[in-house]
Amino acid sequence: MQKQKWLITGVSTGLGRAFAQAALTAGHTVVGTVRSEEDLRAFEGLRPGYAHGRILDVTDDDAVSRVVAEVEESIGALDVVVANAGYGLEGTFEETPLAEVRRQFEVNVFGAMATLQAALPHMRRRRSGHLMAVTSMGGLMAVPGMSAYCGSKFALEGILEALGKEVAQFGIHVTAIEPGSFRTDWAGRSMTRAAQSIDDYDELFTPIRAARRKASGNQLGDPARAGEAVVHIASVDRPPAHLLLGSDALRLVTAARTAVDEDIRGWGALSRTTDFDEGAQL
Numbered sequence: 001m002q003k004q005k006w007l008i009t010g011v012s013t014g015l016g017r018a019f020a021q022a023a024l025t026a027g028h029t030v031v032g033t034v035r036s037e038e039d040l041r042a043f044e045g046l047r048p049g050y051a052h053g054r055i056l057d058v059t060d061d062d063a064v065s066r067v068v069a070e071v072e073e074s075i076g077a078l079d080v081v082v083a084n085a086g087y088g089l090e091g092t093f094e095e096t097p098l099a100e101v102r103r104q105f106e107v108n109v110f111g112a113m114a115t116l117q118a119a120l121p122h123m124r125r126r127r128s129g130h131l132m133a134v135t136s137m138g139g140l141m142a143v144p145g146m147s148a149y150c151g152s153k154f155a156l157e158g159i160l161e162a163l164g165k166e167v168a169q170f171g172i173h174v175t176a177i178e179p180g181s182f183r184t185d186w187a188g189r190s191m192t193r194a195a196q197s198i199d200d201y202d203e204l205f206t207p208i209r210a211a212r213r214k215a216s217g218n219q220l221g222d223p224a225r226a227g228e229a230v231v232h233i234a235s236v237d238r239p240p241a242h243l244l245l246g247s248d249a250l251r252l253v254t255a256a257r258t259a260v261d262e263d264i265r266g267w268g269a270l271s272r273t274t275d276f277d278e279g280a281q282l
Contacts, residue, residue: 007068064115136149144208175242
């Protein structure tokens with residue numbers, strides 16, 4: 001396997017850490033972004049000389065650009081960039097303050113966009129590279145109590161799909177990584193939770209929230225195996241545009257897409273009634 005240079009945002013814990021560890025184990029050089037000096041030292045200790053930490057807030061667009069430019073200069077040409085930094089926001093749509101929703105999109109969507117935009121000019125000039133971003137199975141299906149989170153991940157899915165079609169001509173690959181439930185802190189201490197303030201939702205949502213808390217730490221997915229899967233697709237000639245991780249993601253996304261297909265088929269006749277008799281087809 002050809003040795004690569006990676007940039008991964010959010011490597012302190014969770015899947016970002018697992019992706020970085022897998023890439024380091026495979027012999028790649030990894031620049032990982034963190035939020036503190038302590039986390040930086042811990043990350044660089046994973047494999048001195050190959051693991052390089054950078055302190056970064058992905059919501060600071062200028063800082064993202066500076067870090068990527070500095071890494072290209074000091075570490076070398078990046079082969080793989082993974083926009084992983086993000087978090088979960090739990091709460092029903094009506095109970096979630098708009099300020100919290102904006103923050104969710106600022107990190108999960110605009111932080112990922114800033115990272116990929118900063119790396120893209122370098123890859124475009126070289127006519128090579130692989131851009132990835134972590135969305136979620138929640139970017140292809142939605143569940144009650146996660147409207148803001150799923151909304152941010154649906155948005156990122158659309159951005160990545162369009163981006164992939166734009167940059168394929170330059171030899172650049174784009175992959176949306178769509179994990180199911182993994183044994184990380186995502187549903188535990190890392191989750192932001194809106195207060196339950198409307199009794200009407202309690203019957204539906206209280207059991208869902210309790211079940212998510214109870215499952216935290218016992219999820220189906222193995223982060224180390226997810227890391228191996230992501231490293232694998234970075235080594236193939238034709239990587240996927242979508243990579244679902246976990247059998248739960250496969251099951252739930254398949255069911256959600258089947259429901260959409262049924263609506264499309266079932267209401268197709270009505271859909272066609274809105275056309276002009278003559279008009280341009282896209």
